[in-house]
Amino acid sequence: MKNKIRILVMAVVLMLLIPSKATSQGMPTYDNTNFISLVKQLVESGKQTAQMIKSVKFLKDAKEAIEKVSSVVQQLRAVEEIAQNNQRLINVMQNDLQDILNSPYIKPDEVTKVVESFDIIVQNSLDTVEFMSEILSSDNLKMSDAERAEILKEKELESKEMVSNIKTKTKRYKDIISFRKMQDKVNNRETNY
Numbered sequence: 001m002k003n004k005i006r007i008l009v010m011a012v013v014l015m016l017l018i019p020s021k022a023t024s025q026g027m028p029t030y031d032n033t034n035f036i037s038l039v040k041q042l043v044e045s046g047k048q049t050a051q052m053i054k055s056v057k058f059l060k061d062a063k064e065a066i067e068k069v070s071s072v073v074q075q076l077r078a079v080e081e082i083a084q085n086n087q088r089l090i091n092v093m094q095n096d097l098q099d100i101l102n103s104p105y106i107k108p109d110e111v112t113k114v115v116e117s118f119d120i121i122v123q124n125s126l127d128t129v130e131f132m133s134e135i136l137s138s139d140n141l142k143m144s145d146a147e148r149a150e151i152l153k154e155k156e157l158e159s160k161e162m163v164s165n166i167k168t169k170t171k172r173y174k175d176i177i178s179f180r181k182m183q184d185k186v187n188n189r190e191t192n193y
Contacts, residue, residue: 071145078152
């Protein structure tokens, strides 16, 4: 911007130095008053441009601050959702899994398989919590808030998948118990022939 102003001022000065008789047809002639007015307009335009640049910088800083706050809010929501999903997992483990394992229709050799299948999901849940803690508390990873929010969003989706898997497994084992219970009633019914 300063270079443009210098070039314009130099052009004005050169025009003043050229004698007025050197003008040709079609070339406008200016008096000193018009040149002074032009220079004043250029200076004013430069001030306005500088003010606009300051405004743009202020708006850019405000946008970055809003994005940072938005990113933190996204992180909090993801952490909250993961915590809720882990609570659902704990509830299933305390209630439904205990019912499945205590059922007389689950064979002793199946108990190990049931426990192992649920144990994998629980281990993934614990790994997710540990990973979240590391991401949120460590600056060693040199991540931006947006990158951190993206990773937490992925972990939130994995957590939802985990809840879905545990519900599916629970339903499947309950269906097996229900089927075996019905089969037992059919096989052990009294016949009145």
